[in-house]
Amino acid sequence: MRTVIFDLDGTLADTSGDLIAAANYCFDQMPFEARLDPINDAGTALRGGKAMLTLGLERAGQYSAEQVEQWYPELLKAYGDALDVHTVIYPGAMAAIDVLKSKDIRVGICTNKPEGLAQTLLERLGVRDVFGSLIGADTLATRKPDAAPYIAAVEQAGGVVGASCLIGDTITDRNTAKAAGVPCVLVAFGPSGGDMAALEPEAIIDHFDELPGVVQRLLG
Secondary structure (H helix, E strand, O other), X not given: OOEEEEOOEOOOEEOHHHHHHXXXXXXXXOOOOXXXXXXXXXXXXXXXXXXHHHHHHHHOOOXXXXXXHHHHHHHHHHHHHOOOOOOEEOOOHHHHHHHHHHXXXXXXXXXXXXXXXXXXXXXXXXOHHHOOXXXXXXXXXXXXXXXXXXXXXXXXXXXXXXXXXXXXXXXXXXXXXXXXXXXXEEEOOOOOOOOHHXXXXXXXXXXXXXXXXXXXXXXX
């Protein structure tokens, strides 16, 4: 059974605005000036909560690993309280998934967002039932770029790893696909930035309208 597994943040949905809002909530509680910009720092947001805390603390000259660990649970709580205020699914994503499913292709999600937060977000966006699997950062003992979460996402969706591919937006996704021995498609429209071609994915798409054709070429 052919299967397509999606990364969530920066691939399926732009979650950067709500992630940065959660980080800035934490910075507001600190006794020094630290802020992230919703536009210029969007790429950092998609690398996770600890990356955002690190950047803000470094800018304020207050970075320490202890500070990051101390505030990380607070950031997750703040994010969980308001994770669908600014978040939007990328244009064409759900239509492309409908096309894939109409061709008997299974779909699932493998994300480095904690599973509970990913579950809640997808439910709030009204799309959780579309996906046959959801593997988060804490579902297993390891996370991407280890291959195990990806393999679990494929199998949970009812697919076979050898007939699957990963849709992502970062080097983490590229390395996950390499570890699993599957093709990788990177999206060029997310806030992650960087030279996607330099990561040598099997394909790059500029819009989700291109995805069904690319999947057909990669998986047959």
